[in-house]
Amino acid sequence: MLILAFICSLLACSLALPAHAQTRTPSRAPRPQPPVPPAHGTPGDVRLYRVARTDGRYEIVGAYPLSPESVTPHSRIRYYKFYYNSEGRLIRIESYKGNALHQDDKYFDAVQIVIQRYTPHAGNPGTEIRYFLDAAGAPMRKDDGVYAEHLTLNEKGHCIRITNLDTNGQPMLDHSGIAHYKRTLDGEGRVVSSHFEDLDGKRCFDNKGHYEIRHAYNEQGQRISKTNTGPNGETQNDTDGIAITRWKYDAQGNVAEETYFDKDNHPAQRNKYGPHRVTYTYDNAGNLTEESCYNTSGAPSTDETHNASTIIHRYDKDGNPTEISFLDTEGFLTRSNETGYASEKLTYNEKGDLTQRTTLEEHGRPVRDPALGAATQKLYYNADRSIASIQYLDETDQLTELPLYNAAIINFEYLKNGSMRTSFLDRYGMRCEHTIFGFSIMEQPGPAGGRLVFFDAQERRVSSLRVFLLNPYVRVVCAAPFPILRNALLGTFLLVLGFFISGLFTLRDTLHALRGKTVLPSRIERWLVAVGTLCIGIGYLFWLTSVRYVHHAVGGEAPVATSTYLSVLLFLILYAYIITRLLRSIHILNVERESLLHWIRTYLRAAQIPFTERGGRFLLQPGSSEIRVAYFPLTRHAFVFYPLRNSPKGFDPNHLRRHLRQCVWEAYANGRCWFAAFANFLACGFFFASMQTSSYFLIRLLRGISGNFE
Structure with a gap:
């Protein structure tokens, strides 16, 4: 029950904003404290790239280089800064949008990556730890659900084992259900086979039915195929019915084509009815512009996730996404099974801040985003680029209340003590109360910590949480949970x-x-x-x-x-x-x-x-x-x-x-x-x-309330 109470305390902190409107805050869980990496002025090299990815050696490399002169004080370009020490070793990566740190949403889903390497000594292998951080330097989940990675290196400095770490530096399972990745390398340090281990270090399958993956490369060192093998070394299909995946690349090293085959090396379609071949097209900045699906006969087919044959991505000159469209096999707009809409349009102001997001149906008319409950979202900013207000509109461009928050307008006020006051208003501009918890106003503490306080429409206190700061990471202790x-x-x-x-x-x-x-x-x-x-x-x-x-x-x-x-x-x-x-x-x-x-x-x-x-x-x-x-x-x-x-x-x-x-x-x-x-x-x-089911449904209830609770 103490664990459940702590979960509730964490939950309440995520109730201020919907998932799409929340800003990243420092993680509330403690984490191992790495030494401070070199600052910007440390001797070494700084390089700018439009694209960041990992190669066959599991080293992070950049593509589409930028010159420092191309990033002006008013630039809105998205790019990465690679920091190297005086020995030429990568020690830090930062994701930028213009001159401000910005969450990377294409490769690692983090703002910063801090890399520490420890050389071999006394017969112990070398190790490397990669920390994934937000803009404030707090732990942040990578795209596969982990906060850090511990890499075991061989005598040549190449990775032979990857261990997923939580915020306490302990092994954890990623989204695939794996804690450790054991890698066998070739003479160039590239992985040729890898298998999976659980928290106890025992070999296991991942959640897609992979037991051991074997890799092959071309002369340029690019991975061109992977093959799934079973416990006895036999080629076997995974849960999608695929055993072999092959890739082709364009001149810039981007994946241009991906094809699937079964255990008998026959052309296969993913999940039986999905694509056999997927092609990718990029613009001059390395942004994905189109992905198309084809079946085994070469005819257009639909992707089983979105129920779309082609997905179109459009960007402005600074690389900000402006439109995403889902097309069927005939080239007409179709609603995605995953998102519930056929296209999405985004607009930005001159500073590169998102000002409007609209979701459309297959005929180009606004339609409510099922996950949000509104068709259009408008964002307004203060002079210092801090968010001032969010408005939610329906299909007729009229204010509409969100189903869960019961609010059509969310206003943000920044107080002198550093705290932020959030008010929830209905379509008429009157204060409204949260559908479940009954609060209308929330005050979040500033950098010095304090109380997270909730008030009703008459500004009577509904509940409060005490926020304590630890080095400067936050821990929340529940003082008076909501009645519900x-x-x-x-x-x-x-x-x-x-x-x-x-x-x-x-x-x-x-x-x-x-x-x-x-x-x-x-x-x-x-x-x-x-x-x-x-x-x-x-x-x-x-x-x-x-x-x-x-x-x-x-x-x-x-x-x-x-x-x-x-x-x-x-x-x-x-x-x-x-x-x-x-x-x-x-x-x-x-x-x-x-x-x-x-x-x-x-x-x-x-x-x-x-x-x-x-x-x-x-x-x-x-x-x-x-x-x-x-x-x-x-x-x-x-x-x-x-x-x-x-x-x-x-x-x-x-x-x-x-x-x-x-x-x-x-x-x-x-x-x-x-x-x-x-x-x-x-x-x-x-x-x-x-007993287990009762606890499970409680967690599901809390997740459903918070929207993005993890």
Whole structure:
């Protein structure tokens, strides 16, 4: 639960803006502190490139060089700065847009890469660590989901092993499910085969079905093919039905063509219905301008991700993307399966800042972006280029509220103490409240730290988070979570507690059935099971209070009806009565029916209580009470229900329980009941799976609320 509370604290920090409007903030997790790399004035060389990529040796290289004179003070060109030390070794890469650091969205999805190399000593191999950072120097996830890479080098300084690292410098899994990449090199230091390892260092498959990849190169050192092989060295298909991928390059070293083949080296289409061949075209600056798909017969085909045959990219003179279009096999606009729109247009001001983004349907008319909830997004800036306001418009160019944030306008105000005040307004310019959390204003602390405070439309505090700074990375401690999250956390706690208690006793029953042991649970055990079951019911009730708001927030027609809560409440009352009734019964595991009936007869005769036996019922005289036996032959479970009232004189349920317990102690093992063990095993698995599912759905709930929570 502490982990879940910490997750909620991180979540609240990402609620200020939608994913597309958030700015990168320093990571809140600690990271290993590398020595400060050389500054700009350190002796060495600085080179500018339009393109950055890795070669067969896994070294980062630049392409399309730029002269320093081409980057003027008012330039908006996107480029990379490569910093070299006095020995000519690359030590840092920075992504720029004009004269400002800018997140690279084409190659590494980071702002800076800091490279540290340690030479071999005392027989230890050399190592290199690559840190991926944002503009503030805080850890930032690379495109494959990792924060840093640890490279093991051979005696020639070439990479033979790659380990993915998290912010604490510990191995982590990337998006492919891999922690370590083991590389076999040729004489030139290029990888000729690579396999994958998990966190324990054991060989494994990645999530695309690759076990070992073999590579081939042309005379220019460019990789021209990769082949997927299985554990026995045989060529095998991956999950897309592809075993071999081949590439061709243009004169500038860009990939110009990519083709796919199956394990028998026959032309194959990705995912059966995807492309067999994909061609790429670039402009003079190395920007991708067109990618087209073709099937095995050479005819245009559709990409399985976008449902498009051709994707067109257009840029302005500074390399900023201005248009993305998805075309079908006939050359007409078509909606992408992934984005939900057919084209996207972007405009910039004279400083290179994005001012408008519009999504269009196949006929060129504005259409809402499903991920955003608006068709047009307009951004306004202050004189210092800080963002001042964002407006969201519908298909008719009218202000529209976002489904989740319930806001059509988001205003940003920068206070003197360095904090930022964010206000959410509806289409009429009135303050509106977040659909789920109910806040209308948020104040983010400045560089010195402080409280992240949330207010409603009347500027009453809704919640707050305490922000602490550590070197200068931030850690957030939750002080007062939102009520909706409290309900979700409390519901999850009750569900996990209930399933844990029930699962333990179910596991105990399974072991008894396997050992052939007759058991009569004690009253305390019965009460614990009842409490656990009641926790499950109440936990689901708390979950409903969370799901009600989430259902409405994500586009449901209406919140969950009040009658649903009444129905659940009545069910809980009935459930409590059944539990109470069961608590007034005696439960026996792994017992023969005739033995149980004989034990009850023995007790009644010893207590001198007249009775009439009819099947599994003992009618007690005088009076109208009875003892009823419910027996389940397949699992050898039995419930003995004794009278709650009107019992004859001399009858005491505690005496009956003690008598049966004594009989159980003296009973011999009745033989293993495999069916009972199997049934209990399934029930136990259900209990523990439910515990995992409850936690899983809580995380999914939090991710859905935050939009881009990771």
